[in-house]
Amino acid sequence: MKILLVLVLVLSFCLILPVLAVTESTAASTATVNKYKENAFNFDHQAITKVACEFWSLSEERTKNIMLGSRMPDIYQRGLSHLFNQQWSHGLLYGKNRTWRWGDANEDFHDNLLGTKGIDQNRNSSPEDETENLFHEGWNNGSADQFYLKDDQTTGDWYLGYASHFIEDVTIPPHTTSPFPGRLDILYHHASFEVWLTNNLEKGHRLIDAAALDNEYYIVTDPSEDLKRAAWNSCYWNEEGYGKEVWDNYVSDGYPTKENSGSPELVKNAKNMITEAVRWSRGTIKWGLDQYNQWTDQQK
Ligand SMILES: [Zn+2]
Numbered sequence: 001m002k003i004l005l006v007l008v009l010v011l012s013f014c015l016i017l018p019v020l021a022v023t024e025s026t027a028a029s030t031a032t033v034n035k036y037k038e039n040a041f042n043f044d045h046q047a048i049t050k051v052a053c054e055f056w057s058l059s060e061e062r063t064k065n066i067m068l069g070s071r072m073p074d075i076y077q078r079g080l081s082h083l084f085n086q087q088w089s090h091g092l093l094y095g096k097n098r099t100w101r102w103g104d105a106n107e108d109f110h111d112n113l114l115g116t117k118g119i120d121q122n123r124n125s126s127p128e129d130e131t132e133n134l135f136h137e138g139w140n141n142g143s144a145d146q147f148y149l150k151d152d153q154t155t156g157d158w159y160l161g162y163a164s165h166f167i168e169d170v171t172i173p174p175h176t177t178s179p180f181p182g183r184l185d186i187l188y189h190h191a192s193f194e195v196w197l198t199n200n201l202e203k204g205h206r207l208i209d210a211a212a213l214d215n216e217y218y219i220v221t222d223p224s225e226d227l228k229r230a231a232w233n234s235c236y237w238n239e240e241g242y243g244k245e246v247w248d249n250y251v252s253d254g255y256p257t258k259e260n261s262g263s264p265e266l267v268k269n270a271k272n273m274i275t276e277a278v279r280w281s282r283g284t285i286k287w288g289l290d291q292y293n294q295w296t297d298q299q300k
Helices: 002-016 045-055 060-074 105-113 144-149 153-169 190-201 208-213 223-234 243-252 264-291
Strands: 021-025 032-036 076-078 100-102
Touching (some): 045 208, 144 153, 153 223, 153 264, 190 264, 208 264, 223 243, 243 264
Antiparallel strands (some): 021 032
C-alpha cells in the first residue's frame, strides 16, 4: 500500500510539473542543467532576499548580485542526468510524525554553501568527471565557500543567494507537506498558492512589509539540519508549526489567487510565513559572511 502511495505521488509530480523542464547543455561547462520557463507562480525569491540583504546593510551592488543568485534555481538547475529535478530539489516533504516522503532541498542548500572538497585551485574543466563530485548538487559543481576562499567575493555572494533559495522555498507549506493522507489539494493548489503569494508580496496585501519590519533572524550552524528544521516548521502535519494554519485559511478562503484577495486571517498567517522566509534568508547570509570573513566589501 505504501509503495502504491509513493508511486502515485511520484507520478503526480512527474506528469504535472516537468512539462516545464527541458534539458540543456551549457557551452561553458559539461554540466547538464534543467531550464525552466519563467512562471507567474514562481515564488518571488528576489523580494525575500532583498529584505534579508537590507537587514545586514549590504551595498546595493552586493544585494543585487545575491538577489540574482536567489532567482536562479527556478531558471536553471543541474541536471536531469543526475536524476535531480525541480520538484525534487526544491522540496522536502514530510508526512505525519516528521516522516520524510520526498525531496532533498537540504542537500541543494548544503552543497551550494559548502563544496565537498572546499577550495580546489586545480579543478579541471570537467569537474563532473571526478566521481566523488558526481552527486554534488551545487550549481555547476561550485559552492560559496570555494569562491570566498579564493577571494572571489562576487561569485561567493552569488552562491549564497543561490543557496538561500532552497531554505526560502521550504518555509512554504506546499514545499514541505506530503499530500498523503488526505491533503492532495496541497499538491494541486501549489501553483495557485504561489500566484496568490506573488500577487500579494510586493503589491496587494504587501506581505513583505511585515517581514521588513521584523528584527530577527535564525542562526544557521549546520546547513542541512537547519533546512530540515525550517521545513518541518512549515509542514502542514506539524501540530506546532505555522503551515497548518496558513493552509487551512487558504482552503477555507477557496484557494484565492488575486491581488488583495483572502481573509484577514490568511493575510495575518501568510505575513508570519513570509517573515519566516526572510529570517532564514538573513541567517544564511550571516552564516556565509561570518564563516568566510566577507562583511567588508572587496575592493575591485
Ligand atoms: Zn524553488
